Amino acid sequence: xxxxxxxxxxxxxxxxxxxxxxxxxxxxxxxxxxxxxxxxxxxxxxxxxxxxxxxxxxxxxxxxxxxxxxxxxxxxxxxxxxxxxxxxxxxxxxxxxxxxxxxxxxxxxxxxxxxxxxxxxxxxxxxxxxxxxxxxxxxxxxxxxxxxxxxxxxxxxxxxxxxxxxxxxxxxxxxxxxxxxxxxxxxxxxxxxxxxxxxxxxxxxxxxxxxxxxxxxxxxxxxxxxxxxxxxxxxxxxxxxxxxxxxxxxxxxxxxxxxxxxxxxxxxxxxxxxxxx
Numbered sequence: 001x002x003x004x005x006x007x008x009x010x011x012x013x014x015x016x017x018x019x020x021x022x023x024x025x026x027x028x029x030x031x032x033x034x035x036x037x038x039x040x041x042x043x044x045x046x047x048x049x050x051x052x053x054x055x056x057x058x059x060x061x062x063x064x065x066x067x068x069x070x071x072x073x074x075x076x077x078x079x080x081x082x083x084x085x086x087x088x089x090x091x092x093x094x095x096x097x098x099x100x101x102x103x104x105x106x107x108x109x110x111x112x113x114x115x116x117x118x119x120x121x122x123x124x125x126x127x128x129x130x131x132x133x134x135x136x137x138x139x140x141x142x143x144x145x146x147x148x149x150x151x152x153x154x155x156x157x158x159x160x161x162x163x164x165x166x167x168x169x170x171x172x173x174x175x176x177x178x179x180x181x182x183x184x185x186x187x188x189x190x191x192x193x194x195x196x197x198x199x200x201x202x203x204x205x206x207x208x209x210x211x212x213x214x215x216x217x218x219x220x221x222x223x224x225x226x227x228x229x230x231x232x233x234x235x236x237x238x239x240x241x242x243x244x245x246x247x248x249x250x251x252x253x254x255x256x257x258x259x260x261x262x263x264x265x266x267x268x269x270x271x272x273x274x275x276x277x
């Protein structure tokens with residue numbers, strides 16, 4: 001296998017798009033990240049690294065990336081591909097702090113990275129990817145509203161609170177990313193009596209798919225169905241634009257998984273994140 005690494009998102013999209021779109025649901029994180037970088041939605045953030053694996057005939061057979069200073073993310077890989085990716089990135093981004101992907105690939109990568117750098121690793125979280133089937137919209141008081149520039153500070157605050165609750169370390173570029181998402185029209189509130197009480201976001205649509213993320217309700221507003229409402233109504237809006245809809249849920253949080261399945265989402269793939277000690 002031959003490996004190519006680039007920091008140019010447009011070049012990478014041209015090189016790998018056909019491969020990634022063989023399974024756009026599985027690759028939702030990669031395709032939306034690439035599209036967001038091409039669209040300039042990430043601003044002055046850490047240099048991205050996009051990796052592709054190629055067969056002898058030059059066709060793409062695997063993909064991985066590291067963007068926004070996050071940890072390495074693995075797309076579909078051939079047998080032995082996780083080890084090859086770890087070898088290729090070990091000297092390029094030695095400061096990398098973890099890896100996420102399908103369980104078998106992420107674990108193989110973590111084992112190889114640990115051997116190369118002499119560090120341990122541990123499982124920090126697992127997630128399940130869901131796709132929307134028959135949507136069931138709950139009857140909850142309130143309405144959906146797109147966040148505007150005047151809401152940006154609240155969106156940044158709530159996104160930060162969500163990261164703290166889920167144990168995700170904050171990064172200096174997070175605030176800029178959220179503000180760019182507000183400017184692009186991708187952040188939404190569930191509002192009641194003129195007051196935002198829950199939040200959700202949709203990722204930039206890519207080839208007929210959009211992913212819902214950043215579903216957050218402040219603790220004092222929980223237990224009233226607002227997260228279900230904002231998610232379902234945003235999904236309904238995306239469906240009206242002829243988009244397929246997906247989202248991730250933390251497998252350690254049975255409440256979110258129950259909410260999403262109740263409104264029509266069905267589990268597909270499971271992913272793990274390993275952090276290096």
